[in-house]
Amino acid sequence: MDAVHEHPALPASAQALVVTNQTVGPLYGERLVNTLKHRYSVVHTLELPDGEEHKNWQTLNLIFDALLQHGCDRKTVLFALGGGVVGDMTGFAAASYMRGVPFVQVPTTLLAQVDSSVGGKTGINHPLGKNMIGAFYQPRLVVCDLATLDTLPERELSAGLAEVIKYGPIADMEFMAWQEGAMEALRARDRAALAHAVRRSCEIKAWVVGQDERESGLRAILNFGHTFGHAIEAGMGYGVWLHGEAVGAGMVMAAELSMRMGLVDQAFVQRLRSLIARAGLPVKAPVLDAADNAGRYLELMRVDKKAESGEIRFVLIDGPGKAVLRAAPDALVRDVIDACC
């Protein structure tokens, strides 16, 4: 992070605004601001409240308020210092402020470093659905400083590992096998293991997004485990389960559905479940509604962005290392939910 001001991809401007949250700001805010002062005449800071439950319009508006109160113009560069929530909101603010100003991601969580900071998906939640309002808007630069992971709570490290694990079944079984050997090192925050996990995850994500930025097809495979996962997050109330935790249990459900669709065998599901558990993630999904649990899951999944005309499209594993987007019979989905909760 300390040399970021020297990076040639950094856009020129008089002003910069560092957007962070009340947890990350006190840890790394001053360091980033001091670095950026070598490059920008004026560097403002804004601390947002921390947590997925604040990923809404009210919080987003704090960024617009700050930009306008400081008289920030069209060239002002926004820096997102924090996890996925800060990155998504800062990115959407950058996409929308004066119809677009440049922004840079400085992710400080594993989840943001391996997933959300790369690929240009930005946005906020709506009471009726996660990430329903947003933009495709690419950062000019993503700065991953592995040292920031030292202060990451263990629960959030595990949540980040969910997105690392995801890349194996959908694209790279060699990466999955490497993780099976490196899981202890990753959880112990071994710098070399983390470096490989972050680099390989970003490579796979960049390869996929490079072919399909707007998610008209291929990109949707990055949402493996996310259709069930989003239902868990929305059903429990945003912020109760971490995104990565919901994706962990969601991947087990999606793998189970893949098996019941005849695409993978039981051994593969077990192998994935075991890796997810070793990452410290839940492999059992929560009951969202005691009266009609499967019905509640289905209802929540029908508003998923991948759904079309009310038909839910699942990311399934079509043999280890390859993903497909496919609808599934409701009865089969209900069986999966019953089996996994």
Added chain:
Amino acid sequence: MDAVHEHPALPASAQALVVTNQTVGPLYGERLVNTLKHRYSVVHTLELPDGEEHKNWQTLNLIFDALLQHGCDRKTVLFALGGGVVGDMTGFAAASYMRGVPFVQVPTTLLAQVDSSVGGKTGINHPLGKNMIGAFYQPRLVVCDLATLDTLPERELSAGLAEVIKYGPIADMEFMAWQEGAMEALRARDRAALAHAVRRSCEIKAWVVGQDERESGLRAILNFGHTFGHAIEAGMGYGVWLHGEAVGAGMVMAAELSMRMGLVDQAFVQRLRSLIARAGLPVKAPVLDAADNAGRYLELMRVDKKAESGEIRFVLIDGPGKAVLRAAPDALVRDVIDACC
């Protein structure tokens, strides 16, 4: 409007949402919905409150609420039936809902037909500035039905003429000369005169936007009169002066500034002022602050989106038919404000 469902550029989808307002909806809503039912299985309607003062997040959110409540997916087509406010908000909702769904403009005011519906600028106002939050997002189709102008209040017809007049000084003096001969016919809503005004305005706008969609340079000339105009709108409170009225007085101010910068002569300013007056528009700007009127104008103009590092960039006429973007000494701007208010 009645044949719009047959247009090949109309995107395929199961659902469509017509967004209109409480004034236009009762006049043309049913007609558009009935037409669209030939093409879409389900056509929803949403009526927003009417007026620039409602061009804010709260109203925008009504569109997101409706889309989510109806279970609208990523293919749902939004139709903006109304004036610039409806078009700008519906366009921004389309840009942001699930990070982008297709939309179609059906402008029912002259201002929207000749200006705001074409070019892909969408957005909402912020208490500290007009159109500060938005996106560049192109409609799939713009449907101009001149018959809808029959119900347009006279004051709004005049406001629309401001944007028609604008195209002459910045790009086409022949068009300005035509308007000088056709102004009475335009105000009497002569169908042939309106057809030429709308067609030529859209041609010029499309030519400019085609070269510079994101307003990195040339496109800014379309904002002739808008820097002063936005200050008038913001200073008086959004909705007190119509946008076109503010642009009318703003063009006189910008022409006056061009003259004081030595770019055009007094005769040209007088010729433009006369045409603006004949369109039924104000040529005298309002006093925004009795104590320090010029200071208040300058303060409001410094948050204009074209400003850079606090320096206001004016669209000036560099000889009739040609516009330039240029800064101006504060003292000269103060003189212009004093002379025009």
